[in-house]
Amino acid sequence: MLNNDLDLERHPLDGLDTPAGEALVARCRSDLARNGMFNLEGLIRPAALPRAVAGLRPVLDSAAFEHKRSHNIYFRKDIAGLAPDHPALRQVTTINHTICADQMPADTLVLQIYEWPAMAAFLAATMGKPRLHTMADPLARVNVMEYRAGEALNWHFDRSEFTTTLLLQAPEAGGVFEYRSDLRTESNPNYAGVAALIEGRDPQLKTQPLAAGTLNVFRGKNTAHRVTPIEGKIPRVIAVFSYYEQPDVMFTPEERTGFYGRAG
Numbered sequence: 001m002l003n004n005d006l007d008l009e010r011h012p013l014d015g016l017d018t019p020a021g022e023a024l025v026a027r028c029r030s031d032l033a034r035n036g037m038f039n040l041e042g043l044i045r046p047a048a049l050p051r052a053v054a055g056l057r058p059v060l061d062s063a064a065f066e067h068k069r070s071h072n073i074y075f076r077k078d079i080a081g082l083a084p085d086h087p088a089l090r091q092v093t094t095i096n097h098t099i100c101a102d103q104m105p106a107d108t109l110v111l112q113i114y115e116w117p118a119m120a121a122f123l124a125a126t127m128g129k130p131r132l133h134t135m136a137d138p139l140a141r142v143n144v145m146e147y148r149a150g151e152a153l154n155w156h157f158d159r160s161e162f163t164t165t166l167l168l169q170a171p172e173a174g175g176v177f178e179y180r181s182d183l184r185t186e187s188n189p190n191y192a193g194v195a196a197l198i199e200g201r202d203p204q205l206k207t208q209p210l211a212a213g214t215l216n217v218f219r220g221k222n223t224a225h226r227v228t229p230i231e232g233k234i235p236r237v238i239a240v241f242s243y244y245e246q247p248d249v250m251f252t253p254e255e256r257t258g259f260y261g262r263a264g
């Protein structure tokens with residue numbers, strides 16, 4: 001069934017030991033090293049996209065968690081050595097509507113792709129990890145975020161080394177993925193550079209156009225990024241996959257409450 005919905009001729013995730021599969025992994029590894037990300041455009045065939053979103057639509061409309069928070073780029077109250085009014089700590093707003101794996105119909109395409117062993121094996125190969133495992137957490141394993149008109153994901157750095165997303169629906173306008181590579185390092189937090197970015201004065205800001213159906217793997221720990229506010233009637237709908245090097249990873253009830261508004 002995934003054979004019908006995914007373009008595995010173009011992206012042979014299920015044949016990593018074939019020459020085409022080896023070439024795909026090599027291309028993704030080189031993109032990651034050079035750009036901090038790789039994209040598999042059109043991984044979900046265009047004909048399968050409306051169904052993938054339609055299956056989630058009732059839950060998105062009736063039971064999504066409105067996740068709204070005011071935060072700074074660090075998602076932390078204060079940073080040692082920085083004055084509270086330092087421009088690097090400017091408050092920004094993130095808002096979206098989130099649903100969790102336990103709310104999705106079992107035959108939902110995004111769940112099938114997440115649980116497909118070839119996907120974890122492919123991602124592990126591109127990231128140079130021996131193995132990746134699906135998460136045990138019934139809420140956190142797969143999330144779908146809907147960004148409606150005026151909603152945005154604001155400036156932040158990621159907690160995890162890699163973020164894996166699958167764009168299911170692109171908006172008419174806005175919703176642009178913007179990023180600034182290597183804004184900081186482990187030894188240099190570069191607060192002046194962070195302030196310049198937030199104030200719109202960073203000439204090295206880049207944008208990445210993403211079409212619906214694209215798998216994106218992004219290294220976001222030291223690359224600041226955001227998604228600009230959505231414009232128009234069509235929301236941006238994106239699935240986020242969580243894989244870990246250890247099996248059976250769970251969030252704590254506190255983490256679940258913070259991200260989803262409920263402990264279980």
Ligand SMILES: [Fe+2]
Binds near residue numbers: 225
């Ligand atoms: Fe992120």
